[in-house]
Amino acid sequence: MxxxxxxxxxxxxxxAELITFGLARRARPxxxxxxxxxxxxxxxxxxxxDVVDTMAEGLGLEVLGTPxxxxxxxxxxGGPFATRMSxxxxxxxxxxxxFGLVLVGIAAYAYPNEVDFDDPETKLxxxxxxxxxxxxxIAALPPPDLDGRARAAADVYADLPSFxxxxxxxxxxGCTLRAVEEVCGWLVEQGAAREAPTLGPDTxxxxxxxxxxxxxxxxxxxxxxxxxxxxxxxxEEESG
Amino acid sequence: MTATGGxxxxxxxxxxxxxRARWRSLVLxxxxxxLVRNAAHTxxxxxxxxxxxLALAAIDLxxxxxxxxxxxTVDEVVDTLTGLAARMRPAPEWAQEWQDVAQxxxxxxxxxxxEQRRFTYHFAEMGPDGTRWEHYSxxxxxxxxxxxxxVLVASDQAITLYLHGLDVDLEDADRAxxxxxxxxLEDQRFDAAARTAAQAERTSVGLAxxxxxxxxxxxxxxxxxxxxxxxxxRLARARRHVEVRIEEDDRLLEHxxxxxxxxxxxxxxxxxxxxxxxxxxxxxxxxxxxxxxxGARDVFLAAHVRQRIARRSRLRMFTxxxxxxVPALALPAADxxxxxxxxxxxxLGVTVPRLVRFDDVLDALWAVPRVAEPVPVDAEDVVVPxxxxxxxxxPDASSPRRGRRCNAWTRARRACPSCSQASRSRKWPSCWxxxxxxxxxxxxxxxxxxxxxxxxxxxxx
Numbered sequence: 001m002x003x004x005x006x007x008x009x010x011x012x013x014x015x016a017e018l019i020t021f022g023l024a025r026r027a028r029p030x031x032x033x034x035x036x037x038x039x040x041x042x043x044x045x046x047x048x049x050d051v052v053d054t055m056a057e058g059l060g061l062e063v064l065g066t067p068x069x070x071x072x073x074x075x076x077x078g079g080p081f082a083t084r085m086s087x088x089x090x091x092x093x094x095x096x097x098x099f100g101l102v103l104v105g106i107a108a109y110a111y112p113n114e115v116d117f118d119d120p121e122t123k124l125x126x127x128x129x130x131x132x133x134x135x136x137x138i139a140a141l142p143p144p145d146l147d148g149r150a151r152a153a154a155d156v157y158a159d160l161p162s163f164x165x166x167x168x169x170x171x172x173x174g175c176t177l178r179a180v181e182e183v184c185g186w187l188v189e190q191g192a193a194r195e196a197p198t199l200g201p202d203t204x205x206x207x208x209x210x211x212x213x214x215x216x217x218x219x220x221x222x223x224x225x226x227x228x229x230x231x232x233x234x235x236e237e238e239s240g
Numbered sequence: 241m242t243a244t245g246g247x248x249x250x251x252x253x254x255x256x257x258x259x260r261a262r263w264r265s266l267v268l269x270x271x272x273x274x275l276v277r278n279a280a281h282t283x284x285x286x287x288x289x290x291x292x293x294l295a296l297a298a299i300d301l302x303x304x305x306x307x308x309x310x311x312x313t314v315d316e317v318v319d320t321l322t323g324l325a326a327r328m329r330p331a332p333e334w335a336q337e338w339q340d341v342a343q344x345x346x347x348x349x350x351x352x353x354x355e356q357r358r359f360t361y362h363f364a365e366m367g368p369d370g371t372r373w374e375h376y377s378x379x380x381x382x383x384x385x386x387x388x389x390x391v392l393v394a395s396d397q398a399i400t401l402y403l404h405g406l407d408v409d410l411e412d413a414d415r416a417x418x419x420x421x422x423x424x425l426e427d428q429r430f431d432a433a434a435r436t437a438a439q440a441e442r443t444s445v446g447l448a449x450x451x452x453x454x455x456x457x458x459x460x461x462x463x464x465x466x467x468x469x470x471x472x473x474r475l476a477r478a479r480r481h482v483e484v485r486i487e488e489d490d491r492l493l494e495h496x497x498x499x500x501x502x503x504x505x506x507x508x509x510x511x512x513x514x515x516x517x518x519x520x521x522x523x524x525x526x527x528x529x530x531x532x533x534x535g536a537r538d539v540f541l542a543a544h545v546r547q548r549i550a551r552r553s554r555l556r557m558f559t560x561x562x563x564x565x566v567p568a569l570a571l572p573a574a575d576x577x578x579x580x581x582x583x584x585x586x587x588l589g590v591t592v593p594r595l596v597r598f599d600d601v602l603d604a605l606w607a608v609p610r611v612a613e614p615v616p617v618d619a620e621d622v623v624v625p626x627x628x629x630x631x632x633x634x635p636d637a638s639s640p641r642r643g644r645r646c647n648a649w650t651r652a653r654r655a656c657p658s659c660s661q662a663s664r665s666r667k668w669p670s671c672w673x674x675x676x677x678x679x680x681x682x683x684x685x686x687x688x689x690x691x692x693x694x695x696x697x698x699x700x701x
Contacts, residue, residue: 023592028387036387044542061590068386075590083588085581097573100580103587104568108561112355117556122383122390124352137561141570153576154569190589194389198318199343205314208385209589215556218586222564225582229575 007051014038015052019059022071023081025191025209029070039066064216067120067208074217088186094156098176101157102183104222105134107214110206117215120208125193127202130180131162250366260363264376267361268397271380272296275348282344284337288329294321294345302381302394306449311391314383318342349381349398356382393453399446434511437518444485444525451478451529455536458543467540475536482530489523 018038021027029036041048043066056063060079064072075081085091085099109130110116110123138154157176164175171178184204187193192210196203250256272295279291298317305312321342326335350356358377365372378397383390454471496515558564568579 023590025589030387068384070387073590074586077582077585080593081590082585083591085584085588087591088588093577094573097577097580100577100584101565101568103584104560104565104580107583107587108559108565109355111560114556114559120384121356122385124350124356124383137565138569141566150572150574152569153571153573153580156573157569186588190591192587192589196314196390198315198339199347205383205385205390210587213587213589214560218583219556219558219560219564221586222568222579222583223558225579226564226567229571229578233575 011048011051012055014041015048015055018042018052018071019056019061019073022061022063022073027070029068035070039071042066042071062217064212065208067212069208072209072212074213077221083190089182095179097153097156098160098179099183101134101153102130102176102180105137106130106180106183106187106206107210107219108137109133111211111214117211120211122208123206123211124196124199125184125204125206126200127177127180127184130184131176134176135162260365263363267359267376268378270361271349271351271359275345278348278353279341279344282340284341284344288334289325289341290328291341291345294324294341295349297321297324298346298349299380299394299398302392303399303449304445306394306452310388311384311386311393313388314346314390314392317346317392321345346381350383351379394449396450396453399449431511434514434518437515437522441518441522441525444522444529447478447481448525448529448532451532451536455532455539458540471540475533478529479533482526482533485526486523486530489519489526492519493523 017034021029021035021038027035029039042052043049053063056073059081060076061073061081062076064074066072073081075083085096091099106125110125134157138158141154160174160176160179162175163177164172166172171181181202184193184202187206187210188195188204190209191207192213193204193206196205250259272292275295276286276291279286279289284291298321301312301317301320318339319342322338325338325341329337347353351359358379360375360377363374363376365374379395380398381392381394384393454474458467458471493516496512496519564579564583568576571579
């Protein structure tokens with residue numbers, strides 16, 4: 001900020017309320033609600049928008065957009081509102097990788113082209129189809145060119161069985177279908193998906209929140225991490 | 241085909257002129273035909289359910305709610321279709337199937353078999369320079385995330401299908417129907433007039449839905465619609481149309497109302513009353529449409545300020561599959577974990593940290609443990625066995641139960657192959673017979689199974 005602009009305290013309070021609604025993931029801006037009024041103010045008043053954006057920034061958050069379902073906030077990594085996979089369930093390294101691949105797989109399945117990120121159509125995903133999609137992507141990969149001891153991420157996923165039943169016939173831990181099911185469950189908890197039992201078992205709607213989180217934040221962060229990893233590998237090759 | 245080259249007509253000049261429009265009308269119904277074909281693979285009997293009618297009903301529901309404050313949710317459509325399926329095959333043993341049928345229809349309209357992509361067809365445009373293939377892609381229904389949950393939205397093509405399956409201009413159709421209606425009323429053809437009024441109302445709803453979709457698209461992305469030339473013209477045309485239609489609606493209402501007051505015949509009065517209702521509803525739709533048209537320009541300006549003039553902070557120049565998933569899968573596990581962690585840290589959104597307070601923990605520890613409430617158990621009807629009957633004995637030859645014995649039971653009781661004595665044990669004994677003939681455990685005859693439990697052999701009653 002090069003110039004300071006005085007903000008009205010009532011605006012600050014209203015901005016804080018809007019951010020609170022955004023953090024309460026189940027709040028809906030229905031017609032006539034306070035949430036809807038604040039959301040409309042954010043959309044139309046540039047001054048109020050600045051107050052909200054600035055306050056969110058101070059809290060380690062970023063406003064990604066305001067689709068009909070409500071304001072979408074993304075946390076700064078390491079900030080007080082950041083979500084880590086290990087917070088959701090204790091897991092070892094391989095499990096963490098599998099869950100991460102499932103999450104990327106869901107995004108790749110739902111948004112196959114870059115224009116899909118601009119399309120507000122809600123996408124349907126299915127546990128079985130996500131697993132099939134990931135296995136098909138792994139099968140289409142060329143043989144990995146890794147040194148003897150390193151294991152490719154694709155192998156970690158492919159080595160797991162698709163389905164291991166429990167005694168009651170449900171999916172047991174240690175199979176990829178269970179991993180996909182758990183990730184879909186997390187997305188529901190985080191407000192990024194909704195269950196769609198009327199359209200079949202294991203079917204979920206991906207919300208606008210997930211679309212914006214992937215399109216405007218997660219995708220770029222992952223690409224940046226990919227670039228860093230590749231640069232480090234290249235440097236290692238050159239020095240070795 | 242009569243011509244093979246040059247500028248000669250393919251069939252006839254008149255046929256060629258309308259070929260493309262007729263081809264489009266034809267492909268509009270193909271998704272419905274396709275869902276009927278695919279239903280056979282999901283075990284749905286096409287002869288028991290009218291899937292085409294269910295598909296039209298789904299589109300009707302969606303189009304009818306568009307442009308109003310609250311669109312139809314997925315659950316509402318599935319519930320309605322389930323109800324219709326139940327009426328088509330009402331026997332209770334098919335109750336499990338009704339919802340499957342509803343789901344199959346809705347998924348077919350969403351093109352769920354192809355990841356909800358657009359239906360794509362190719363039109364062969366045969367000109368003097370050869371054949372050029374033209375793509376024609378469209379959606380029928382699509383899902384949107386709203387404050388009410390996932391709702392369904394119909395495309396222009398679905399609205400056309402909803403009206404009468406023909407590729408027509410909605411404004412022209414609306415105006416033409418109004419003239420037809422007026423003519424029929426003047427001729428006192430009231431039954432025909434009622435049908436026309438119903439069709440006119442549906443056309444008006446379709447027009448309102450098209451405009452609502454257009455304004456929604458503008459709110460979403462102002463670049464998706466052509467506000468330089470196309471949209472202003474369409475809005476001006478729609479405004480003129482609505483203006484005329486509201487006047488005509490009033491005149492028609494007065495006309496029918498006048499006839500209603502004067503006419504004594506009860507049949508004519510009943511039909512006239514229906515026409516008044518239909519025209520009244522159409523007028524309401526036109527008034528809603530007018531309100532929306534008045535604010536349309538503001539929608540554009542607000543969207544323009546927000547989307548085009550505002551600073552563009554992000555570029556979405558990647559595709560999640562080839563740019564992210566495939567490279568991540570090919571990386572060594574440790575490197576891939578860095579990529580997926582970065583992705584997950586953002587894609588999972590926010591988590592509000594919960595702080596543990598000492599007082600709360602103390603209260604929780606001191607709290608009286610919860611006791612599970614006893615659940616009342618429904619006492620089952622116990623079937624008292626007939627004690628006079630020896631369960632091990634041979635049944636009476638005249639007993640009506642004799643015929644109910646299963647083969648396994650009979651096999652278990654047949655004579656021991658060593659000493660020719662009948663077995664008295666219900667299980668396979670170490671020696672088959674009860675006299676302990678000394679033989680070791682016999683092997684079970686090839687092709688036989690273990691005897692079934694007695695309960696299965698002697699069903700109650």
